[in-house]
Amino acid sequence: MxxxxxxxxxxxxxxxxxxxxxGESLTAGMVAAALASVPGASTVLRGGVVSYHRDVKAALLGVEPELLERAGAVDAEVARQMALGARDSCGADIGVSTTGVAGPEPHDGKAVGTVFISVVAVSVNLVREYRFRGSRSQIREASCSAAVILLTEALELESAGTNGVPQ
Incomplete structure (x- = not known):
């Protein structure tokens, strides 16, 4: 990135x-660490939650247990709830989340490389599905980069007051 x-x-x-x-699952804190590498990041980065297991997603990020049971952890709505939960639990304006399958095996019926990233802010609610290829580390890196790109898009939309709808 x-x-x-x-x-x-x-x-x-x-x-x-x-x-x-x-609120990170497959990236396990990579997004927060990448942001923290920028001088001055302490003025904007409130914190993060690494939620590798379903029970942590539910307990710390407020993801509905019924949703996790029904859809599994790799799901668009799970990603949205993770971003919302990260935002709320850390007292931030914007939450960004990553959940997916880095491999080596499929998970919850989802293929390796399936990733959902969400960014939730005051007037922005974005969720994207990605299909990355490569090794486990390549998929995790690609997910981190995609999260930063989606975060940039959300920040631009948030300032424009477009409710997440590109003009």
């Missing part, structure tokens, strides 16, 4: 006076 993309997220959040929290 490029340094410029990370710096852009921190700068956009600083300019808008917004704070960020992460």
């Amino acid at each position: 490029g340094r410029a993309a990370l710096e852009r997220v921190v700068l956009l959040a600083q300019e808008r006076g917004l704070t960020i929290a992460t």
